[in-house]
Amino acid sequence: MTSDSISADDPRRLLAEVRALAHRVRADQRMTWAALLVLGVTTLLAIPVDWFGMRVDCHSDGSCEFARNGMLYFWPAAMVLAYAAIAVWYFRAARARGLGTRVLPYAITGAVTTVVFPAAWLAVFLYFRSHPYPDGPMPYWQFVLDRLVMPWGMIGVALLVLVWLERNLALLLFTAGYLALVLLVLPMNDGFASPHLGFRAGMALPQLIVGVVLLLAAAGFARAGRRR
Amino acid sequence: MNDHPSLGLDDVVHQRVRLGILTIAHEARRVEFGYLRTQLDLTAGNLSKHLSVLEGAGLIEVEKGYEGRRPRTWITLTPAGTTALADEIGRLKQLIARVETTPED
Numbered sequence: 373m374t375s376d377s378i379s380a381d382d383p384r385r386l387l388a389e390v391r392a393l394a395h396r397v398r399a400d401q402r403m404t405w406a407a408l409l410v411l412g413v414t415t416l417l418a419i420p421v422d423w424f425g426m427r428v429d430c431h432s433d434g435s436c437e438f439a440r441n442g443m444l445y446f447w448p449a450a451m452v453l454a455y456a457a458i459a460v461w462y463f464r465a466a467r468a469r470g471l472g473t474r475v476l477p478y479a480i481t482g483a484v485t486t487v488v489f490p491a492a493w494l495a496v497f498l499y500f501r502s503h504p505y506p507d508g509p510m511p512y513w514q515f516v517l518d519r520l521v522m523p524w525g526m527i528g529v530a531l532l533v534l535v536w537l538e539r540n541l542a543l544l545l546f547t548a549g550y551l552a553l554v555l556l557v558l559p560m561n562d563g564f565a566s567p568h569l570g571f572r573a574g575m576a577l578p579q580l581i582v583g584v585v586l587l588l589a590a591a592g593f594a595r596a597g598r599r600r
Numbered sequence: 601m602n603d604h605p606s607l608g609l610d611d612v613v614h615q616r617v618r619l620g621i622l623t624i625a626h627e628a629r630r631v632e633f634g635y636l637r638t639q640l641d642l643t644a645g646n647l648s649k650h651l652s653v654l655e656g657a658g659l660i661e662v663e664k665g666y667e668g669r670r671p672r673t674w675i676t677l678t679p680a681g682t683t684a685l686a687d688e689i690g691r692l693k694q695l696i697a698r699v700e701t702t703p704e705d
Contacts, residue, residue, distance in 0.1 A: 383692040383699075386616065390623045390689065396639065397627035470632030472676075 405594035412586030451486035485526035492521040633673035
């Protein structure tokens with residue numbers, strides 16, 4: 373850039389320069405890998421809490437009742453800490469680069485989503501105190517909704533806010549794939565039912581897959597950032 | 601009455617470096633002097649002159665401080681600066697639209 377005064381016939385070039393500068397600043401502010409790393413580690417830490425905090429009562433007919441109490445206590449606190457850590461990490465990195473940061477709305481959204489899971493759990497609990505359990509299987513949309521309000525679904529929803537803040541197309545593609553995985557593919561709410569897996573292992577396996585996916589994505593974004 | 605968009609251009613903002621400063625400050629929320637100098641490829645003296653013009657017009661705020669022993673100068677956009685940047689970009693888009701819709705002789 374030079375300090376020349378511009379003439380009226382080059383607005384297109386000037387706008388292109390403005391857009392290029394804005395894009396460069398946004399790219400310099402990104403710490404996508406750090407957010408994914410923190411969320412991946414938090415997901416993996418939740419596995420033993422869920423494993424040991426789960427109450428399982430299996431009956432002679434092979435059916436089991438379970439209550440994932442460990443998750444209920446772990447995730448709200450863990451999410452608040454995780455999003456606080458992400459915000460601090462972003463803030464420090466941006467400051468070191470000589471920039472402000474736009475991560476705060478993401479961190480706040482993420483922290484707010486932590487109340488969704490216990491609130492949904494409480495709502496279901498109160499509902500079934502005065503209503504009978506349905507005889508048939510849950511409709512598919514209720515399954516998906518159940519998975520959405522769980523912590524892994526909320527991680528995806530909050531990531532959409534980060535996509536918007538960072539105007540990050542790569543993160544949008546990842547988030548779309550991630551949400552499809554946790555909402556439509558992996559049995560996050562009832563676990564894998566396999567004779568080779570115990571009940572707790574069936575619950576842990578989808579969480580392990582989600583944690584590994586987040587960590588792999590963190591590695592991918594870190595590598596792409598270094599290349600840039 | 602002539603309403604050509606070029607007549608509405610603000611001389612303070614309608615200058616490549618100053619528009620660059622406002623753009624970066626807007627995107628970054630807050631930007632340090634050294635980052636601006638690197639991105640805009642300017643000398644410290646040249647950048648300081650442009651910052652003085654923008655500060656004098658009330659479009660930016662300059663905050664000087666220390667980080668450890670290192671002096672740091674942070675620049676933030678004022679609400680007037682945000683408005684001026686949006687107006688300038690709007691005028692530029694109008695100019696482009698006018699050029700594209702004006703038939704050639």
